[in-house]
Amino acid sequence: xxGVTQTPRYLIKTRGQQVTLSCSPISGHRSxxxxxxxxxxxxxxxxxxxxxxxxxxxxxxxxFSGRQFSNSRSEMNVSTLELGDSALYLCASSxxxxxxxTQYFGPGTRLLVL
Amino acid sequence: xxxxxxxxxxxSIQEGENATMNCSYKTSINNLQWYRQNSGRGxxxxxxxxxxxxxxxxxxxRVTLDTSKKSSSLLITASRAADTASYxxxxxxxxxxxxxxxxxxxxxxxx
Numbered sequence: 001x002x003g004v005t006q007t008p009r010y011l012i013k014t015r016g017q018q019v020t021l022s023c024s025p026i027s028g029h030r031s032x033x034x035x036x037x038x039x040x041x042x043x044x045x046x047x048x049x050x051x052x053x054x055x056x057x058x059x060x061x062x063x064f065s066g067r068q069f070s071n072s073r074s075e076m077n078v079s080t081l082e083l084g085d086s087a088l089y090l091c092a093s094s095x096x097x098x099x100x101x102t103q104y105f106g107p108g109t110r111l112l113v114l
Numbered sequence: 115x116x117x118x119x120x121x122x123x124x125x126s127i128q129e130g131e132n133a134t135m136n137c138s139y140k141t142s143i144n145n146l147q148w149y150r151q152n153s154g155r156g157x158x159x160x161x162x163x164x165x166x167x168x169x170x171x172x173x174x175x176r177v178t179l180d181t182s183k184k185s186s187s188l189l190i191t192a193s194r195a196a197d198t199a200s201y202x203x204x205x206x207x208x209x210x211x212x213x214x215x216x217x218x219x220x221x222x223x224x225x
Binding site: 004033035041042043044045088090092099100102103104105106107108110 | 144145147154155156157158159162202206213214215216217218
């Protein structure tokens with residue numbers, strides 16, 4: 001089975017721009033979660049989508065949004081980029097939304113905001 | 115949701131030695147999971163221990179859980195260079211909350 005894939009792997013943007021990141025989960029997985037990882041804050045949960053509905057949301061401003069398509073692929077969007085948005089964005093998929101389900105992580109998208 | 119705090123922040127040991135890292139959390143949990151992350155890549159699930167379990171093994175990994183102290187430890191025996199990575203714990207409460215992670219323990223195995 002193919003693993004979780006994320007595109008693009010690297011991205012450079014400037015302040016004020018917007019960005020869309022994509023995540024393709026493992027086939028058959030219906031839950032997709034997004035995380036932001038920075039050296040100072042560690043790994044922080046952004047949001048989770050399950051069957052095209054947002055199930056959980058972390059403590060991030062409204063500039064961060066996401067969606068999930070009927071094939072379970074997910075996108076996250078960050079508008080009006082700030083320098084502090086530079087981070088590794090990880091997506092993880094699981095079969096369903098149960099807390100004990102193992103999450104399988106993608107390799108991440110490294111975003112640099114200049 | 116709650117965040118685990120890993121300790122120490124960094125650990126360097128010789129290959130072949132055992133490595134122990136700890137995780138503390140604040141409120142009651144349903145289970146606790148450990149993940150590994152190799153340099154700047156995605157996380158890999160290692161082991162899940164439920165709140166009614168005290169110890170669990172998986173290969174060279176041994177995890178303990180002490181709910182009275184709200185702490186867990188991860189022991190890696192006979193360490194190898196490939197164990198060099200960051201290790202994160204993720205305590206999960208009851209309900210539909212998602213995993214949250216701390217800043218991890220950075221483990222370096224010296225050949």
